[in-house]
Amino acid sequence: MALDTAKSRRLEDYGFRLDHRTRWIDNDMYDHMNNSVYYFLFDSVVNAYLIKSCGLHPPTSDLIGLVVHSHCDYFAPVGFPAVIELGLRVVKLGKSSVTYEIGVFEKDQEEVKAVGEFVHVFVDRHTRRPRADGMGTQLKKGLQVLATPIKISKL
Template sequence: MTSKELKLRKRQDYGYILEYRTRWSDNDMYDHMNNSIYNFLYDSVVNTYLIEKCGLHPPTSAQYGLVVHSHNDYFGSIAFPAVAELALRVNKLGKSSVTYEVALFEKGVEEVKSVGELVHVFVDRDSGRPATAGMNQDLRAGLQSLQVTQSKL
């Protein structure tokens, strides 16, 4: 997917949206949200979805996701006191891995501010190794409900 194509993303391209009220401390010396906060927010929307919709309980679940890859394309800035809308979808679902796409919008603004990708590999808690039998059924079912078809990538 090219940056030009990602820049055309709309909220309706995503199956789950989470609001985040920016904080004063999210801004950097250039008076916009620091790049590291985007990664924090991407991780937060993914884990919120896993907890709410996939039955994940991070401290005790038999499996958990490890981030093995992430990147981000920036198209515009956002700053305190704006409200961010984090939009989530699944672009690829493997046996024990999932590729998420996360877009950040500013509430009330149509254009996407950034689009990122995050890849989780689900591992067994006991071994810390990729889940040999694949991710559990609840995780898979919840993630499948966010999965887009190849034509919508």
């Protein structure tokens, strides 16, 4: 994704949202949220959606999602104390894989602070190989809800 496209994201571009209150420990020595915390938040918003809307129960499910790729583009810092709004959308949905986009926003601010990408491949817990049915019907239906195109506003 082009940086200009990522920088133009707004919270309404995302179909699922999750709030997170920053903690003092999230800040690094430069007085902003450490980059590792962003990845923690990406994992949290993705898994919250999978559990809440896709019927996935990670501790007991025979189907698990392995992260095979992730990255983040940072545009502006966030630090303690702040409330972050995480937006989640699906940009690509395959038979056993899904590519998510996560937008990081500070509450009551329009500008996106960071945009991340997170790729899951769903596999059998025991063999660590994709199943013949891919991710399965229930999971795929739940993810398709977030795979809607971004609304383009007219000038």
